[in-house]
Amino acid sequence: MPGSSLWLLPPTSHPLNAILASLIQKVSAHFGSPHVFLPHVTLTSEIQPSSYSLDPQKWLNQIEFPEGKYVHVKFGRLNSEDVFVRKLYIKVSKSGVDKLGKTARMTVNGYEDEEAAKKWTEEKYVPHLSLLYHDCSQVPGKVIEAIEKMVREAGVSLEGKGELGGWEGGRVVLVPTDQPINTWDPIAEREL
Helix, strand or coil, rough: CCCEEEEECCCCCCHHHHHHHHHHHHHHHHHCCCCCCCCCEEEEECCCCHCCCHHHHHHHHCCCCCHHHCCCEEEEEECCCCCCCCCEEEEHHHHHHHHHHHHHCCCCCCCCCHHHHHHHHHHEEEEEEEEECCCCCCCCCCHHHHHHHHHCCCCCCCCCCCHHHECCEEEEEECCCCCCCCCCCEEEECCC
């Protein structure tokens, strides 16, 4: 993935942290993928490391994100695309994270202008929580149904209802995603 990324994680004490991490491990094992990663909603990628290299935490702290009470992750059904990082994912309602996504996109070269970032958010941003990164073809519908059953059995609501149907607020982390996946660890973190 080009550049670095900003991810939205559940609040530290939220039960989805452990449940989603376990699901990512199970789904990766099911498909024979070696890739395991933090459960997250990608806010943006393509951030140039030179923009934060002197002090990543200070850089992250200066971004004017919306308050956590205005950020709502609401899960939807599973989907698959023929894209490595969207091979199998839980859809996330855009309306609860669009302002956060726009603010995050304004950190990318060429999108510093609010209108450019807003246009990107409206036209290109697809909020999702990946369960699988893998170099395989798009996951067929019958397999998605089987994985949905596994997700529901773990207690996750794919209707976006209740404590396990998403979360409010959370943590924004900066991750150098231009490195190998097994090194994708946050280098800065901020609670909303």
